[in-house]
Amino acid sequence: MENDSRRMIHPGKYLNKMLEQEGMTQKELSIRTGMTEKHISTIINGKKNISASFAKKLEYALPETMTYWMELQAKYDNEMLDYEEKHGIDKDELKIVSDLKSITEFLQKMKIIEMDLNEADLVLQLRKYMRVSSLKAIPEISYNAAYRAQVNNNVNVNPYILYAWKRICETYVSDINITNSLDVDKLKKKLSEIKELMFLDINEIEKRLTAILAECGIAFKIVPHFRGAPVQGFISKREDDKLMLCITLRQKRADKFWFTLFHEFGHIINGDSELRFVDFDSIKSEAEEQADLFAGNCLIDADDYRAFWNNDDFSLSAIKRFSSTQKVKPYIVIGRLQTEGELEWSDYSNEMVYYDWA
Numbered sequence: 001m002e003n004d005s006r007r008m009i010h011p012g013k014y015l016n017k018m019l020e021q022e023g024m025t026q027k028e029l030s031i032r033t034g035m036t037e038k039h040i041s042t043i044i045n046g047k048k049n050i051s052a053s054f055a056k057k058l059e060y061a062l063p064e065t066m067t068y069w070m071e072l073q074a075k076y077d078n079e080m081l082d083y084e085e086k087h088g089i090d091k092d093e094l095k096i097v098s099d100l101k102s103i104t105e106f107l108q109k110m111k112i113i114e115m116d117l118n119e120a121d122l123v124l125q126l127r128k129y130m131r132v133s134s135l136k137a138i139p140e141i142s143y144n145a146a147y148r149a150q151v152n153n154n155v156n157v158n159p160y161i162l163y164a165w166k167r168i169c170e171t172y173v174s175d176i177n178i179t180n181s182l183d184v185d186k187l188k189k190k191l192s193e194i195k196e197l198m199f200l201d202i203n204e205i206e207k208r209l210t211a212i213l214a215e216c217g218i219a220f221k222i223v224p225h226f227r228g229a230p231v232q233g234f235i236s237k238r239e240d241d242k243l244m245l246c247i248t249l250r251q252k253r254a255d256k257f258w259f260t261l262f263h264e265f266g267h268i269i270n271g272d273s274e275l276r277f278v279d280f281d282s283i284k285s286e287a288e289e290q291a292d293l294f295a296g297n298c299l300i301d302a303d304d305y306r307a308f309w310n311n312d313d314f315s316l317s318a319i320k321r322f323s324s325t326q327k328v329k330p331y332i333v334i335g336r337l338q339t340e341g342e343l344e345w346s347d348y349s350n351e352m353v354y355y356d357w358a
Helices: 011-022 026-033 037-044 052-061 066-086 091-099 101-109 119-130 135-140 145-152 159-173 184-199 202-215 254-269 286-299 302-311 316-326 330-339
Strands: 218-223 231-237 243-248 277-280
Touching: 011 037, 011 066, 026 037, 026 052, 052 066, 066 119, 091 101, 091 119, 091 135, 091 159, 101 119, 101 159, 119 135, 119 159, 135 159, 159 218, 159 231, 159 243, 184 202, 184 254, 184 286, 202 218, 231 254, 243 254, 254 286, 254 330, 286 330, 302 316, 316 330
Parallel strands: 218 243
Antiparallel strands: 231 243, 231 277
């Protein structure tokens, strides 16, 4: 049944073959029919059907009649209807595929699903990747409390994109070999070493971070951000019972990356990962506040920051002196002052660093 679609030939393929036989380019056919090259290309690639008016134009430009092209199109349409009915694909599921356009493009770029699929084949490949028999079932799959809170707060979450993002996270970490079980005590001991990584070249940071966290029993990956899934992290047990941690680079700012990373460490150390935990960046709860506090204090000592803040000197030279005492990059202090409203977001913009791994 999976190969039914392979036997269905879009009339665009016949058109392309005839052009080859006639030694005619798409550009020449465009001139002969008065249609754009783009229109012809989309038909040849199976993304647009041959209309009656175009079939009539083809009758003049090529040897076959209008009836020939219309019969090819009708045959394909009937096969597609049978195929879609056979697999239970309806307009609602096709609408979901449309919502998942950014996800689909990413999966195609990563060669996880094939390029140039017709709609039915695309639905089938997405079903397989999402591990559901129908894409319409996705919103009914249980989520953690953080997701429910996000939805209840009317924040812009697309459940299909969120679910797909989580599957991408699982795919990303599936090939990371973790031999150790989760060791929270070891993670605590590694925090200072992890903090020092911000001084490395950007190309070394993720590699070293992945290795250190693997020692702690954590499979780590930086995952792309998709509009419709306003998340900053995902913590979950893998199929092999090891822990996985994925974070996004929504704003690409280095200070946000490090704060988010230590925020997720806070969740792990505080035991929040006992749940399948999707960490939304706009949900406020006691667990989130505790993770924020943990991250802030790991990056900058609370008492030292209070003394620095009381001096009321936020000049760049003062910030650099203070950041050196905390063994962090100046952008960490600048970012905190900006978040707290002590600096404008444009202040010291030359000191800000941006990451672009994912």
